[in-house]
Amino acid sequence: MVESIVSTGVAIGCIYALIGITYNVMFSASRVFSFTAGTLGMLGGVLGSLFIARMDMPVVVGFLLVLAAGALFGIVTEIVAVRPVLKSLDQHLYVLSTLALALIVQQFTAIEWSTEPQPFPRLLNIARGGFDQQFWLPMLACAAVIVGLELLYRHTLVGHAFLAIAEDNFAARALGLPERSLRMTSYALAGVIGALAGFAGGEMLLAYFGNAPMLTFYGFVPVALGGMGSNRGAVVAGLLLGLFQQTANFLVGGVFASVAVFTVFIIVLLARPEGLAGAAFQRRV
Amino acid sequence: METPATQTLPSRAKMLGSASAFGAALPFLALLLVGVSFPLFGGGYWGVIATRACIYWVLVSGLNLVVGFAGQIAIGWVALLTLGAYATSVLTAGNLTPPFPPYLALAVAAAVGAIFGLIIGLPALRLRTFYFAITTLGFATIVTQVALAWQSVTGGGVGVAGPIFPEPFSSLWGFYYFCFGLAAICTWMTANVAASRFGRALTAIRDAEVAAEASGISKPALLGAVFMFSGAVAAVAGGLFAALQSYITPDAFTLDLSILFFIAILIGGRGSILGPLLGTILLTALPEFAAPLVAWSTFLYAVLLLVIVLAIPGGIAEILDFKNRRPLESERAIIPRPDLIERLLGALPDAGALTLEQVALSFGGVCAIDGLDLEIRSGQVHGLIGPNGSGKTTTLNVISGYYAPQCGAVSLNGAALPVFARHRRAHMRIARTFQTPRIVGSASVLENVMIGGTVDGEGTFVESLLSLPRHRRDEVMLRDTAMLALAAVGLDRLAAVRADRLQHSELRFTEIARALMLRPSFLLLDEPAAGLSADEIGRLGGLLLAIARAGTGVLLVEHHPDLIFDTCHRVTVLNLGRMLAAGTPAEIRSHREVVNAYLGG
């Protein structure tokens, strides 16, 4: 029983962490938290089911198409909902534009795909066992993203540029870094990560439009608790959240479990608005 | 309250006020007329839709102060509708207590709503926008889950019957008039607040938070009041909603409903009452006209929201704002009238001196100020000059309370200024302007200036809601003073214009007028001459001298040698956070190091 709670908790925690990283990658490039992070996760599941189960594509082709679609949606987010409002960051218009875009995609999916959860295909043709692929695939995806991002940030020029932009937007622009294309690349990357999260977790979460708001919330918890922009914080907090949620579900039951998660989230945020690991932001006048 | 005696200017202000007040009230009167006579041309079905629109508006009117005016992204306000609906229904049904009469239940629900409005809203003081938006969504989920779980009281999934209001409000049209009446009262109350110092303070918190602080606006107190009001009316809307639905279950309170409320405000336009009112009517009625599109309604709302945000951020209110589309004169000169300063500021008592002693501050190892001594005396202009990065603005920010000095002391007449209590500065009559003007672009110039006098109002938030005499007196006083301040800085002709239509130099003078509203003992000016023409700088100098003559101590942070040497009584020169020299302008002008390092002459 403990083993089951742990494997599900860690697996679902990995999905939350990946959505958290999706938030972070977009945030680092633009100082914008986008409501589309959870939508990307939802799309990963729905499109995976569409390509592989409904359209009978090979798993690899479907997988690559899902990632490409994620990247595309990331770029669309940047062009439609982020770039036009970046100038007026003070007014927080990005909250509204990304919310609108997330709702548009979510509602469209509900109407055109289904309002009921749809089956997600089995990705690897191996027998179901105790520690099943539906649990270890999200963990693998999470590990791959962490390692990939580390390599990217440490060993590539683009990665250094990302870090520079994240550190100080103005300075990076002053250095002559192509801020706009770096931002678009970041959003594409975030799109890939978000779609990967939904794809890897597809068998657990099913292809369901309602996963979008669910992931938008639970994916933000690791960001808030782990400190914004901190991927390591997001992973730790995501895993803790997954385990906490599964344990609470088991110990106190469904209704109280979600109340418990929300309550802990709000109390921790009020006590430490900068997150458990983050540092306070300096304000400027 | 002693107001400066004025003869000519207020009459102009009054005329301006009453004419625009009538114009602004006209659409509301038209809506009132339509609403009252609605049963004549709407059948029973439209009666239900209209009742629903009224109920939603009761909620949205309050939420509008939170979202539209204060700029807080409260997405999950359906939580309070749910709370109010259950509170009213449960109390009327007597599941928890002996049964309450419906009106009493509604009143109790309002009180409960006020408390929970505060609880749900307070994170806004600690959290940044997106975080706050997510926490409100969290609350919306919690409330529904509690309604599901607390079966003995809420009926759980099976729900509970809504209240039935006794005659004459039990019939369809009777209930409509009840809701319409409450909607009209809410419109009136929120319009009162919007036109009060509290409404202006809210927009200042939204668009120019540092200016709000400098004007002495206490964000916690103000937002607390607004959240309570908004929570109370949302809960009342919930009680009415339960009565209209006749029966409530947790699944009636969808997030889509919350999104509808939120989007109605943004479609209407932030900082407007009429816009969100029209937005609410539009979103409530639209699905009834387009039945085949019903399934797509939330999709269409979202598209509408995106279009509004990208194309017309001002919403319906901006489209309806004909007045501000008239072109302004292109050749405008700012002609201040220093002679009005004395009337504006009156006879200021000698406030002594504002003193900095051995103040030092560094950021992450980089020294910003290092052992600075400064004394600003009443009735004098004190210049603070130095190259970029020499610590001038940092010094201003230490005085304003944004930074705590790591050592040294800042004191007013010997008493230490409290660190970080930024809005307390205004109560001590310390005013300031900013390097980049901090202005509420969507408000008129006059309203922007009136923000500066917020601390001098005496009426409470509740008095403003109900437009009681003290509120009206405050408004007359603030309006008259602001017109006088605008005349003094030479902008009275632009009083009614939206501030974001002004030129940069005009914004600088607007900020000075706003600061003068405090009748400041000390006025801190951060590069007021930047971007001004030579003529304007000359006039600014005259104005500053007049201000000093009235008894105000002025700290002038500036690059412009002419302005400094022509107006200052004393000058301090900074370099790399250290004091390079201090003395009279003549002494500074001949100070060799200063000349070499800075004046380049």
Place this chain on the structure above:
Amino acid sequence: MSMTRRQALKSAAAAAIAGGLAKPAIAANGPILVGYLPALTGPSSSTGVGINRGIQLAVQEINAAGGIDGRQIELITRDTQSDPTKAVNGAAELTRGQKVSVVFGPVNSGESLAVVPLLARTNTPQVHPCWVDSLTDPQKYPMCFRNAPTSQQIGAAANRYVVEVLKRKKVAVISDTTGYGTASVNAYVPMLKAKGAEVVYQGNVDAANPDLKPELLRMQSAGTEAIMPWSVNAGFLSRIINTRGDMGWDVPIVGQTTLGSGQTKALLVKPEYWAKVYPNNFRPVCYATDGKLSGRTSAFVDRLKSAKIDMGDTLLWWIAVGYDTPRMIAEAMKNVGTEPEQVVGYLNKLKGFPGVYGDISFAPDQHNGYPDNEVVMVEANSLRDGAFNLAPGYSA
């Protein structure tokens, strides 16, 4: 446009006033307006979509046969989107705007709870198929009739099957956290106990919870001999069935009718997992031991087939209850006319109306018209054209 603006305003106002004040002219030979409030879109719309097929067919047949005393039935549909607020708006439009003679639906309980009291205020006869017990009350809602079973009947049939047929004494009752789920668990647990069963597990679980294994392990360790899930969420139900299959646990699952829906089937890991799953269903629309439907039902299915109505993606009983409703009303109107009091008076004395879904009878103090013994349990994996075989233990 030759009309001046003033004239246009005047005539518009006059038309509006005339429209608002005029009494509805009930033309003796105009169509009979029948309101219909299904949820055709939104989260729980599969029921509404299925019922809709039956209703449409019945109305077509009635009209093709000459209508009611020469008057055609005009069906006015408002999609409620599974949202109670839209259902209330829709009910207002049907009763106060269109002035319909009778309303069918809503078909989801959450919407009906709000709509039933409203229709009672406008004196509109109503027939709905929702299960929540409080949705009929001849005193409070004298014009509201239910031509489907109540929650009591549904739960009683499932409980009876578990305790008396399967002879299981230790039962686990599980639901999702929706209103329907929590209400069902709370109603059925005491009923089970009264029948002498021991409820060894009782829980509400978030339908989005991806892993129900801990719950099933807990049930198993408590010695559960039958699992009774109450939810309309196919995702949730399939997770229960899948987890049971993965655990290799041979325990019967007895409960909500959605356990047997095509949606649930699509989400199963292996088709074999659907064995020993016994959802609720209704005897008249089930296959007898010879694999055939009863005469009345099989004639109905033939009509469905000739009308090219799809049964593969829905359940036959949904279509059947939809089909029966307009026919029952038409019978009443043929006999006593369209006045609300007359229709209600007729329905109050209705005895054994021969529906495809079941024989419906009402009495002045009994507006629940569905017979107890027609609520049965079936074998989920026998699903074929929307209908099932009876579960083992029922005599044909």
